[in-house]
Amino acid sequence: MRESRLWALHLICGAGLLVLLSLHMGVMHYASILALLGWVREPVLSFSSVAERGRGAAGAVTYVLLLGFALYHGLYGLRGILGEIWSTPKAVRFINAGVVIFGLAVLVYGVTVAAQAARL
Amino acid sequence: MATQVKVPTQEAVPPRLSMRLGLRGWVYAGRYPAERYLYILHRLSGLGLILYLPLHVWVTGRRLQGPEVWQQTMAVLSRPVFVAGEMLILAAFVFHAFNGFRLLFGHLGCALGKPAHPVYPYPVALHRQRSMTVALMVLASAFLAFGVWNLLTK
Numbered sequence: 666m667r668e669s670r671l672w673a674l675h676l677i678c679g680a681g682l683l684v685l686l687s688l689h690m691g692v693m694h695y696a697s698i699l700a701l702l703g704w705v706r707e708p709v710l711s712f713s714s715v716a717e718r719g720r721g722a723a724g725a726v727t728y729v730l731l732l733g734f735a736l737y738h739g740l741y742g743l744r745g746i747l748g749e750i751w752s753t754p755k756a757v758r759f760i761n762a763g764v765v766i767f768g769l770a771v772l773v774y775g776v777t778v779a780a781q782a783a784r785l
Numbered sequence: 786m787a788t789q790v791k792v793p794t795q796e797a798v799p800p801r802l803s804m805r806l807g808l809r810g811w812v813y814a815g816r817y818p819a820e821r822y823l824y825i826l827h828r829l830s831g832l833g834l835i836l837y838l839p840l841h842v843w844v845t846g847r848r849l850q851g852p853e854v855w856q857q858t859m860a861v862l863s864r865p866v867f868v869a870g871e872m873l874i875l876a877a878f879v880f881h882a883f884n885g886f887r888l889l890f891g892h893l894g895c896a897l898g899k900p901a902h903p904v905y906p907y908p909v910a911l912h913r914q915r916s917m918t919v920a921l922m923v924l925a926s927a928f929l930a931f932g933v934w935n936l937l938t939k
């Protein structure tokens with residue numbers, strides 16, 4: 666894919682993260698306000714609350730989307746930074762292969778966890 | 786007699802001003818504007834978040850092993866060193882999100898002002914955006930302060 670498209674995807678994932686990650690961090694770190702509004706049930710980190718959030722298709726799909734956005738956005742950014750430091754063609758090929766393999770491995774693990782957690 | 790103008794060669798340029806500054810250039814290469822320091826923080830916070838992500842996926846995956854394992858994991862994570870780490874991650878997220886919003890906004894061509902003729906003093910898009918930048922950083926600090934308070938009182 667052309668570099669401009671890869672970069673546009675990096676930004677689109679950034680915008681997606683702004684929504685999904687803010688929701689995720691809101692529930693985890695700003696629970697006291699959200700609880701006042703009746704949107705979350707505290708304590709947010711108890712096993713029952715954690716299991717409830719990941720349960721069902723909607724919970725699993727949301728987590729997988731969040732993970733996919735974060736992995737693509739973050740690893741694309743990391744690739745850019747590493748490419749600035751090591752920019753020989755061989756190093757660039759190595760970095761590209763590294764981020765793709767690493768990203769896919771974490772994604773597969775995350776999808777497996779989300780699928781099993783949906784049935785908790 | 787015509788005076789001879791000396792054109793500096795790449796070798797003659799002091800190393801810190803040369804084109805390839807390496808890692809040091811991230812931090813200093815002459816008069817950087819405030820936004821350049823935000824860029825460095827954006828980079829550091831992004832790096833911190835991507836390094837943390839796989840660890841986070843692995844730790845939260847432990848819920849599959851049942852309530853006991855989950856409670857043990859949470860007990861370990863409530864040690865001061867991990868709480869301090871959590872605060873750093875929160876700070877990285879809050880800063881990266883607010884500054885990222887500013888960057889996305891700029892990439893979309895918003896809040897940069899209309900193109901103008903290059904008449905001295907030249908209009909600089911960053912200066913036009915300054916008040917928005919300051920407002921976003923104040924908001925980020927407020928969110929961070931509240932998040933830290935929430936973490937310490939939980």
Ligand code: HEM
Pocket residue numbers: 676679680682683686687735736738739740741742743745746824827828830831832834835838878881882885886888889
């Ligand atoms: C909260 C939502 C987020 C927003 C709005 C956001 C936005 C951005 C933007 C606009 C850029 C610069 C893109 C450019 O100008 O080319 C960027 C870079 C980056 N982001 Fe994010 N991001 C978010 C979350 C994350 C997360 C969760 C991670 C890690 C998993 C991450 C890692 C990075 C990295 C490593 C860079 C590259 C920094 C550099 O090249 O200096 N970001 N982000």
